[in-house]
Amino acid sequence: MQRMRRLMALAKIQLLDFFSKYKSGMGLRSKKTGNLLLYLTLILLAIPFIQMSVGAYHTFLLLGRPELAVTFMYITTVLFMSFTAIPFLFSLFFYAGDIKFLVTLPIPEEFIVFAKLSTVYLYLLVINSLVLAPTMVLGGINFGLTVGSIILVFIAWLLAPLPPLLFSAVVALGLTRLAAKSSKKNILSLFFGFALLFLLLGIQLFITGESGSQVEYWTITLGRFFPPAQWLARMVTGSVKDFLYFILLNFIMVTGLRVLAAKLYRSAVLAFNEKEVIRKGGVYYRQRSKTLQLLRRNLLIILKQPVFLMNTLLSLAVPCLLLLISIITGDLSLDTLVLPENKGRAVLLFVGVLSAPALLANLSATAITREGSAFWETKVLPVEPWDNIRSRMMTTVSINLLASLLIGSFTFRLLRIEAAFLLAGLFFVIMLTLFLATIDLLINLYRPYLKWTNPAAAIKNNLNVLFSLALRPLLAIIPSFLFISWPTLGYRNILYLTGLIFFVLYLLTRKYLKNLMIRKFDQIIV
Amino acid sequence: MLVLKDLTKSYDGKKKAVDHLSLTVKEGEIFGFIGPNGAGKTTTIKMITGILTPTCGQIKIKGIDMAQSPVKAKMNFTYVPDHPEIFSSIRGIDYLNFLADMYEVPVVERRDQIEKFTKIFAIYEELDQLILSYSHGMKQKLLICGALLPNPKLFILDEPLVGLDPLSAKKLKDIMKEHCNKGGTVFFSSHLLEVVENICDRIAVINKGRLVACDRLEKIKEESGHTLEEIFLELTKDAKDA
Numbered sequence: 083m084q085r086m087r088r089l090m091a092l093a094k095i096q097l098l099d100f101f102s103k104y105k106s107g108m109g110l111r112s113k114k115t116g117n118l119l120l121y122l123t124l125i126l127l128a129i130p131f132i133q134m135s136v137g138a139y140h141t142f143l144l145l146g147r148p149e150l151a152v153t154f155m156y157i158t159t160v161l162f163m164s165f166t167a168i169p170f171l172f173s174l175f176f177y178a179g180d181i182k183f184l185v186t187l188p189i190p191e192e193f194i195v196f197a198k199l200s201t202v203y204l205y206l207l208v209i210n211s212l213v214l215a216p217t218m219v220l221g222g223i224n225f226g227l228t229v230g231s232i233i234l235v236f237i238a239w240l241l242a243p244l245p246p247l248l249f250s251a252v253v254a255l256g257l258t259r260l261a262a263k264s265s266k267k268n269i270l271s272l273f274f275g276f277a278l279l280f281l282l283l284g285i286q287l288f289i290t291g292e293s294g295s296q297v298e299y300w301t302i303t304l305g306r307f308f309p310p311a312q313w314l315a316r317m318v319t320g321s322v323k324d325f326l327y328f329i330l331l332n333f334i335m336v337t338g339l340r341v342l343a344a345k346l347y348r349s350a351v352l353a354f355n356e357k358e359v360i361r362k363g364g365v366y367y368r369q370r371s372k373t374l375q376l377l378r379r380n381l382l383i384i385l386k387q388p389v390f391l392m393n394t395l396l397s398l399a400v401p402c403l404l405l406l407i408s409i410i411t412g413d414l415s416l417d418t419l420v421l422p423e424n425k426g427r428a429v430l431l432f433v434g435v436l437s438a439p440a441l442l443a444n445l446s447a448t449a450i451t452r453e454g455s456a457f458w459e460t461k462v463l464p465v466e467p468w469d470n471i472r473s474r475m476m477t478t479v480s481i482n483l484l485a486s487l488l489i490g491s492f493t494f495r496l497l498r499i500e501a502a503f504l505l506a507g508l509f510f511v512i513m514l515t516l517f518l519a520t521i522d523l524l525i526n527l528y529r530p531y532l533k534w535t536n537p538a539a540a541i542k543n544n545l546n547v548l549f550s551l552a553l554r555p556l557l558a559i560i561p562s563f564l565f566i567s568w569p570t571l572g573y574r575n576i577l578y579l580t581g582l583i584f585f586v587l588y589l590l591t592r593k594y595l596k597n598l599m600i601r602k603f604d605q606i607i608v
Numbered sequence: 609m610l611v612l613k614d615l616t617k618s619y620d621g622k623k624k625a626v627d628h629l630s631l632t633v634k635e636g637e638i639f640g641f642i643g644p645n646g647a648g649k650t651t652t653i654k655m656i657t658g659i660l661t662p663t664c665g666q667i668k669i670k671g672i673d674m675a676q677s678p679v680k681a682k683m684n685f686t687y688v689p690d691h692p693e694i695f696s697s698i699r700g701i702d703y704l705n706f707l708a709d710m711y712e713v714p715v716v717e718r719r720d721q722i723e724k725f726t727k728i729f730a731i732y733e734e735l736d737q738l739i740l741s742y743s744h745g746m747k748q749k750l751l752i753c754g755a756l757l758p759n760p761k762l763f764i765l766d767e768p769l770v771g772l773d774p775l776s777a778k779k780l781k782d783i784m785k786e787h788c789n790k791g792g793t794v795f796f797s798s799h800l801l802e803v804v805e806n807i808c809d810r811i812a813v814i815n816k817g818r819l820v821a822c823d824r825l826e827k828i829k830e831e832s833g834h835t836l837e838e839i840f841l842e843l844t845k846d847a848k849d850a
Contacts, residue, residue, distance in 0.1 A: 362699060362736060362738075363699075363736060364736055365701045365722075365732075365735050365736055366701060366705070367705065367708075367715050367718055367719045367722070368705060368715070369708075369709060369714070369715050370705075370709050371709070372709060372710060375706050375709045375710065379695065379706065382695070382697060382698060383695060383697075386697030386698070387697060453695070455691075455693040456693055456694050456695040456696075458654075458659050458689065458693075459694055459695065461657075461658055461659050462657045462658060462659060462682065462687050463682065463707075463710045464679045464680075464682035464683045464710060464711065465679065465682075465710060466679055467678075604658075604661050604678075605661050607619070607660065608654070608659050608660070
């Protein structure tokens with residue numbers, strides 16, 4: 083009982099810490115307008131997930147197999163949750179500031195593991211509510227709601243995140259244990275993030291690309307390999323037997339993790355936190371310009387912090403992976419795309435892929451936040467605030483444009499894009515990148531949030547990222563408006579015209595940034 | 609060298625962390641800034657260095673107004689904070705070269721300065737290591753070396769002796785004295801009264817954001833007939849009672 087009380091106290095403090103940091107990370111204030119904006123943004127972002135869930139249910143309903151919708155969505159959710167949980171666990175276990183304090187407390191090591199998992203559980207529960215719960219509710223209604231089935235759906239909702247969470251914990255701790263002594267441990271976390279993303283995108287594209295009967299066949303097959311998805315589906319229909327199976331599975335997994343936790347924790351977390359002496363090169367004395375030094379510093383902040391690096395690379399890699407998987411799975415036929423009648427579609431695809439780094443890697447939205455407690459350094463230095471702000475913008479522009487060029491050089495040949503369209507596409511992307519790098523920085527200047535204790539909090543719990551992403555769909559209004567108003571303009575001219583509009587927007591934002599936001603920058607409290 | 613005029617800082621618009629603080633630090637002196645915990649020492653230093661914007665008041669460094677020409681003013685001082693929280697995924701030598709570029713120190717001069725100070729503080733051999741592998745004391749020494757590197761006219765330190773071993777603390781005190789003998793100025797905060805007593809030309813005592821004493825130490829002691837510790841305790845009595 084005493085032990086349980088200590089575990090509860092530890093979990094409570096972790097959750098309080100998590101909510102307090104989450105709230106401050108989100109920048110929530112008592113102002114009604116601020117909260118309204120937050121809820122609106124969250125609703126906007128939740129809609130596509132709920133639509134996906136409802137859409138999947140209707141697909142299986144049309145096939146006459148609504149019960150398979152839960153199986154399919156649970157498999158998808160498990161992958162989605164694992165993809166989210168593993169990097170989050172890496173951040174919580176290996177880069178959180180409180181781990182050195184926690185290890186000194188007179189508590190068993192598995193308590194620390196379980197207390198940390200409680201915060202990840204909440205994260206996954208939100209994902210579960212958006213991705214799986216709508217299908218479960220619709221399924222429950224379809225099979226006739228009874229008090230028993232409502233209770234079972236509710237329990238299923240609560241329990242669904244546990245298997246992926248426990249699996250992710252073993253994977254994250256186990257892999258780190260293997261790599262704890264290696265200097266390549268950060269690469270491991272990167273590799274795993276990529277592998278999971280590839281898996282997630284691949285399975286989703288594969289299933290959506292297949293015909294109805296194939297989807298049914300694959301869901302049944304995958305369900306056989308992953309019985310919890312079938313149990314969960316039958317729980318929604320009111321099956322107590324499957325509920326017991328699901329409970330038993332969770333019990334076994336929790337017991338397994340309890341046995342493994344202490345051992346894994348000791349060998350992984352503590353070894354990971356051991357300081358290692360890394361000597362590189364020698365002592366040198368070289369002069370560089372202030373601009374170059376500031377740019378280098380901002381780049382290194384991303385490149386040297388594995389969580390920041392992984393997040394950036396994953397954001398940049400998504401379009402490439404999507405394209406690659408679409409080609410591999412045959413969802414995208416290159417032979418058809420290069421036909422003259424599909425030229426427009428190929429150009430749109432090319433520009434879309436080229437723009438993806440600027441649209442997805444919203445680095446400027448956390449450019450100041452990423453510095454955390456070291457932000458004071460740049461404020462003390464004899465550097466103009468504008469140079470300080472500009473160096474952050476240029477960091478985002480350099481990374482995003484480099485990614486766009488790399489992706490562009492690959493897709494340009496693949497899609498056999500004409501030189502004239504290539505130039506128009508590049509012009510559009512450069513202007514879009516400049517505008518987004520500037521407007522995102524504006525968001526970060528309004529909401530600097532420097533007091534984070536683990537890097538995931540800086541870039542994931544941060545409402546800046548959501549605000550910045552919410553802005554993206556609005557930008558589509560410009561080319562759509564041009565296309566509808568002047569259908570004869572053609573893709574190339576629309577690209578040039580939209581690029582020009584983005585350039586004007588960039589100049590206006592930059593002017594505002596330069597004139598008014600410098601004061602805001604100076605007033606950031608460190 | 610440093611003039612603070614009616615310097616005030618309020619974080620919430622009500623309570624003043626620093627309340628109409630005015631003082632002058634002359635060229636060539638070591639100026640000690642003391643006060644109990646939460647008195648406003650770090651807030652004052654953060655305003656002087658540009659980390660915080662004052663609610664009102666004026667800061668002049670070598671006659672340059674910090675609000676009007678912050679970059680020009682900043683070229684005249686360097687700063688060592690109480691917590692060595694710096695971007696630590698780079699090597700010690702990268703950090704020092706970064707600072708040298710910011711303060712426009714030529715290559716030859718930076719080589720001499722880096723070698724001199726890092727050898728004094730015994731971290732020269734560790735300059736090619738990542739800062740994140742440094743101990744607290746080593747980081748503190750690196751920050752001190754970085755701050756001394758541009759040979760600043762004004763050297764500002766917030767609790768500089770915390771985390772330093774006795775030998776390094778002694779070396780820092782010697783460097784502070786030497787810096788002033790060469791015409792430089794040192795402004796530092798400390799809780800260590802014996803250090804303040806030993807090396808400062810003048811001291812200022814701050815309590816609840818207000819300046820409660822500012823003069824030559826001998827004069828304050830002579831007038832009151834007490835030791836620095838007794839004077840400090842008397843001046844900050846209400847802080848303890850609160």
